[in-house]
Amino acid sequence: MKKFLLFLAVTAILLTGCGDKEKSTVTVTSPKITLGSMITTEPIVKKIKEKLVASGFNAETVLFDANNAAAIACKDGDLTAFVHNHKPWIDTFNKEKSANLTVVEPFIFYYRFAIYSAKHTSLDALPDGATIVVPNDPTNLDMSLRFLSSLGFLKLGEKRENFYTMLDIKENIKNIKFFETDVATVARNMSEVDAVISSAIRVKQAGFDPAKFLVEDTTSKTFAVGLSLKMDSVKDAWVKVANDYVQSNEFKTWFADEYKGALALY
Numbered sequence: 001m002k003k004f005l006l007f008l009a010v011t012a013i014l015l016t017g018c019g020d021k022e023k024s025t026v027t028v029t030s031p032k033i034t035l036g037s038m039i040t041t042e043p044i045v046k047k048i049k050e051k052l053v054a055s056g057f058n059a060e061t062v063l064f065d066a067n068n069a070a071a072i073a074c075k076d077g078d079l080t081a082f083v084h085n086h087k088p089w090i091d092t093f094n095k096e097k098s099a100n101l102t103v104v105e106p107f108i109f110y111y112r113f114a115i116y117s118a119k120h121t122s123l124d125a126l127p128d129g130a131t132i133v134v135p136n137d138p139t140n141l142d143m144s145l146r147f148l149s150s151l152g153f154l155k156l157g158e159k160r161e162n163f164y165t166m167l168d169i170k171e172n173i174k175n176i177k178f179f180e181t182d183v184a185t186v187a188r189n190m191s192e193v194d195a196v197i198s199s200a201i202r203v204k205q206a207g208f209d210p211a212k213f214l215v216e217d218t219t220s221k222t223f224a225v226g227l228s229l230k231m232d233s234v235k236d237a238w239v240k241v242a243n244d245y246v247q248s249n250e251f252k253t254w255f256a257d258e259y260k261g262a263l264a265l266y
Helices: 002-023 042-054 069-075 087-097 138-150 200-205 218-222 237-246 249-259
Strands: 032-037 058-063 101-103 109-111 113-116 131-135 169-171 177-181 195-199 228-230 263-265
Touching: 032 042, 032 069, 042 058, 042 237, 042 249, 069 087, 069 101, 069 228, 087 101, 087 138, 109 218, 113 138, 113 200, 131 138, 138 195, 138 218, 195 200, 237 249, 249 263
Parallel strands: 032 058, 131 177, 131 195
Antiparallel strands: 101 228, 109 263, 113 195
C-alpha cells in the first residue's frame, strides 16, 4: 500500500510539472511591417495593408508630407516599404544618398505627366515669354526639359551631369520663364501662371480636371512606380503576398474606380 501511495504522489508531481510547462508557453508575434505613402498613394498602401493583415501579417501605414521623406525613412530603417516615387527617382536617390532601395517588379502604375493650363486652351495659345512651373528634383526636371524640347519650345545642349538642368538649355525658343518647385506643389500654381508640367493626380488634387491637358508626355510610361524597399528585403514572405495582390483583378478593379484615369496601371 505504501509503495502504491508513493507511486501516486510521484505521478501527481510529474503531471503538475507538465501542466506548468504548458502554461508558460510564449506566443511569438511577427515583426511589424510599416508601409509609407504620400496622400496620392495612401489609398494604395491601405489596400495592401488590409491584404497583409488578412494574410496574418502585422502591418500599419504611415503618411508622409514631403516627396523624399518615405525614401529617407526606408533607407534609415525606420520604414519597411513605400509606394510613391518612380524608379528613375529611386535610382537617383540611391546614388545621391548611398542607399540600396529598389522597386519590386512587376510595377504597379505610372504617373501621367502633361502640360496643364488654367488660362490657355491649346499649346499654340501659350504666349512668347510664358511662365511655366516645373518640378525641381533632378529626374522630373530632366523629364520636363526633354518634354519641352520635343515640342520645339527649346533646344538642349550636351548634359553637364547625369540629368538635364536649366544650364543645359542651348536655346530658349519660346523665351519661357521657368519657376521651379517641389513636384508635389507644381499643380497648385496653375491659376497664377501660364502653364505647369505636372502629374494628372496632382492636378486633380489641386481642384482641376486632369483630363483637360494641353498635351500629354508619352514618355511617362517609362517612370514606373511600385513597392519600394531595401534590396535585402525583396524575398521576404510578405512582399510576395503584397505584389501578388496588386497584380490581381480585384486590386485592378478597385484601382480603376479609385483613380479614374489620373494614375495609369501597367
